[in-house]
Amino acid sequence: METILLSFEALANPAIFVAAMMGVTWGILGGAMPGISPSITMALLLPFTYAMEPTSAIVLLASTYVGAEYGGSIPAILIRTPGTNAAAATVIDGYEMNRQGKAGLALGISLYSGVLGSLFGLTMLVLLSKPLASVALAFTPPAYFALGILGLSVIATLSGDNLFKGLVAALLGLMIATIGTDPVTGGNRFTFGSSDLLSGIKPVMIMVGLFAMSELLMQAADRSPSKQVKSSPRITFPDLKLAKRLLKPQAIGASIGTFEGVMPGAGGTIASFMSYNEARRWSRHKDEFGKGSPEGIAAPETANNAVAETALVPLLSFGIPGSNSTAILLGGFLIHGIVPGPMLFQRSGEVVYGLYGGLLVAAISLLFIGMLMLPVCIWLVNRPRPYLSAFIFALIMSGIFSINNSLFDLSIMMAAGVVGFFMRMLKFPFLPAVLGLVLGYLVESNFRRSLVLSGDDYSIFLSDKVSLGLLVLAAVFILGSIGKRLLDFLRKPSLSGTKGDMA
Amino acid sequence: MIINRDMVGGISAVLIGILYLYFATQIRASALDDSFGPGGMPRAYGILMVLLGLIITVGGLIKAIREKSSTSTRKEWAGQGNRVLWAAGLLAIGVVYLLIVPVAGYAIAIGLLLAATGIYQGSGLTWKIGLVALGGAAALWAIFVLLLGVSMPPGVFHLF
Numbered sequence: 111m112e113t114i115l116l117s118f119e120a121l122a123n124p125a126i127f128v129a130a131m132m133g134v135t136w137g138i139l140g141g142a143m144p145g146i147s148p149s150i151t152m153a154l155l156l157p158f159t160y161a162m163e164p165t166s167a168i169v170l171l172a173s174t175y176v177g178a179e180y181g182g183s184i185p186a187i188l189i190r191t192p193g194t195n196a197a198a199a200t201v202i203d204g205y206e207m208n209r210q211g212k213a214g215l216a217l218g219i220s221l222y223s224g225v226l227g228s229l230f231g232l233t234m235l236v237l238l239s240k241p242l243a244s245v246a247l248a249f250t251p252p253a254y255f256a257l258g259i260l261g262l263s264v265i266a267t268l269s270g271d272n273l274f275k276g277l278v279a280a281l282l283g284l285m286i287a288t289i290g291t292d293p294v295t296g297g298n299r300f301t302f303g304s305s306d307l308l309s310g311i312k313p314v315m316i317m318v319g320l321f322a323m324s325e326l327l328m329q330a331a332d333r334s335p336s337k338q339v340k341s342s343p344r345i346t347f348p349d350l351k352l353a354k355r356l357l358k359p360q361a362i363g364a365s366i367g368t369f370e371g372v373m374p375g376a377g378g379t380i381a382s383f384m385s386y387n388e389a390r391r392w393s394r395h396k397d398e399f400g401k402g403s404p405e406g407i408a409a410p411e412t413a414n415n416a417v418a419e420t421a422l423v424p425l426l427s428f429g430i431p432g433s434n435s436t437a438i439l440l441g442g443f444l445i446h447g448i449v450p451g452p453m454l455f456q457r458s459g460e461v462v463y464g465l466y467g468g469l470l471v472a473a474i475s476l477l478f479i480g481m482l483m484l485p486v487c488i489w490l491v492n493r494p495r496p497y498l499s500a501f502i503f504a505l506i507m508s509g510i511f512s513i514n515n516s517l518f519d520l521s522i523m524m525a526a527g528v529v530g531f532f533m534r535m536l537k538f539p540f541l542p543a544v545l546g547l548v549l550g551y552l553v554e555s556n557f558r559r560s561l562v563l564s565g566d567d568y569s570i571f572l573s574d575k576v577s578l579g580l581l582v583l584a585a586v587f588i589l590g591s592i593g594k595r596l597l598d599f600l601r602k603p604s605l606s607g608t609k610g611d612m613a
Numbered sequence: 614m615i616i617n618r619d620m621v622g623g624i625s626a627v628l629i630g631i632l633y634l635y636f637a638t639q640i641r642a643s644a645l646d647d648s649f650g651p652g653g654m655p656r657a658y659g660i661l662m663v664l665l666g667l668i669i670t671v672g673g674l675i676k677a678i679r680e681k682s683s684t685s686t687r688k689e690w691a692g693q694g695n696r697v698l699w700a701a702g703l704l705a706i707g708v709v710y711l712l713i714v715p716v717a718g719y720a721i722a723i724g725l726l727l728a729a730t731g732i733y734q735g736s737g738l739t740w741k742i743g744l745v746a747l748g749g750a751a752a753l754w755a756i757f758v759l760l761l762g763v764s765m766p767p768g769v770f771h772l773f
Binding site: 139140143146272274275277278281282284288292294295297299326327329330331332333494495496497499500501503505507508511512520524527528531532536537554557558561566 | 666700735746750760
């Protein structure tokens with residue numbers, strides 16, 4: 111209670127309000143640019159924070175993180191391009207709703223769910239920082255490996271009609287994740303002497319290629335004059351009935367997002383995919399998933415926004431930055447001579463309470479700033495198709511170049527687009543590939559580290575309680591999905607092929 | 614019998630798996646290697662890819678034998694060649710952009726990319742596409758270069 115009162119007291123400082131609102135605005139802009147990650151968006155602000163008062167500086171950076179995590183959903187819904195890795199799950203139903211002329215509602219749901227996710231994550235951060243911090247410490251390499259396997263267990267659900275094609279797509283993602291420097295020995299793998307490949311291939315390049323570039327290629331391939339569906343340039347929030355329906359996926363997203371956020375390295379991508387999967391599993395409208403389901407937007411958006419808040423738990427409690435974005439935030443702390451860790455509350459309590467207050471302002475202002483910015487975005491995507499395609503092509507070429515200032519990255523993205531084009535032609539789903547790509551490094555590095563730690567004793571995965579629990583959960587998910595597929599096949603084989611577009 | 618998409622997809626997966634497996638076996642061993650080694654996981658992925666590819670191919674083969682007389686199977690590849698060619702055209706615009714951007718610079722090259730893509734996608738050679746190219750290039754330059762501070766290729770502009 112004292113923490114809450116002190117956080118509200120901090121709001122008496124108008125500089126915190128200004129920093130939170132500016133951070134959210136900048137974050138939404140950065141997150142909405144394909145290729146500009148939340149960490150880059152935050153890093154661009156670092157030089158400005160030198161001259162700022164410490165609390166405002168930290169609030170500015172943290173609010174940028176909140177805004178950027180939300181901003182990634184805007185291009186995901188409007189142009190099938192996830193602005194951030196975590197927004198990849200939002201593409202599935204968000205873009206489908208856009209194609210049905212419901213972009214305003216899709217953006218309204220993502221905004222409303224993002225705000226709820228942020229508020230829930232903030233509440234967890236304020237109230238449960240200490241107990242949640244102990245969860246983070248319980249994670250050892252075997253547990254991280256098991257977490258990766260749990261994430262990969264979602265593949266069975268994301269594979270669409272043909273599980274084998276989904277597995278091939280996932281393997282393709284896992285294979286791409288092996289390119290670069292070996293996580294244990296530091297040797298080179300599949301680099302073919304190219305220095306550009308030494309640091310591996312960033313998931314966002316492949317995602318933008320698979321989703322956006324392949325969509326442009328499909329549009330170029332389809333020369334028939336199809337009617338472009340236009341959306342009203344107004345943000346529509348769900349009515350009471352829909353809001354009630356969204357409560358369950360939002361609760362799922364908030365819970366998974368909180369859990370994933372406190373674990374260093376887990377990140378919003380696993381949280382959003384797992385939330386999508388669970389929301390679908392527990393939904394009464396399973397058939398709508400993949401065809402423009404509002405629940406398919408609500409769950410991942412709540413999750414990745416909850417992650418943006420709870421990811422601060424290991425940072426504030428132990429000084430452990432679990433992601434690039436929280437590493438930038440750590441940099442912001444260090445610039446002002448503040449060292450996050452167990453003594454943070456005693457030494458710089460006012461900064462932490464100011465941060466909590468600022469994050470509350472950021473979560474609420476996300477709603478209003480989003481409402482102001484989104485109609486402009488919808489207006490842009492309502493332009494005639496040739497102009498829109500040209501703008502999207504130019505935007506992704508600019509965004510991907512800006513990751514490493516490298517033309518090589520653009521060729522990787524375009525190659526991924528060609529692969530995506532043929533995957534769509536041959537009816538292979540994309541999402542398992544994205545999941546494999548994002549989780550490949552986590553799975554392999556922690557599997558091998560565990561074996562090094564245990565002296566090649568594979569029982570370490572079963573003797574570690576967290577690992578065992580997660581592996582059992584993954585096994586339940588996988589067997590459940592396969593069992594359901596078998597049942598569906600035996601009951602109504604004629605209905606196969608009616609599932610939504612999982613590409 | 615008509616070769617269907619599953620067969621093409623399955624055979625592609627097998628070929629990718631074999632190629633990947635070949636390079637996985639070429640990964641050098643080092644004194645620092647753990648027991649699993651840097652090539653352990655790639656070899657497992659390669660083998661799985663080949664096996665899954667074979668399963669999909671066999672599934673496609675069975676499907677092709679069952680549906681050999683159906684019209685949908687015969688129409689499976691109708692018009693696909695033209696579609697690939699049209700898509701390749703757009704890809705070519707992207708490749709040309711990659712070639713000219715170091716020389717012409719970002720601002721000019723992105724304007725040309727906008728114009729070429731718009732015309733290719735059916736806008737026609739009108740003043741509007743010129744305006745979109747100019748305005749779009751200016752807006753993207755302002756966002757990425759001015760606002761975000763990205764160091765885009767200056768091309769000919771570095772001379773000034």
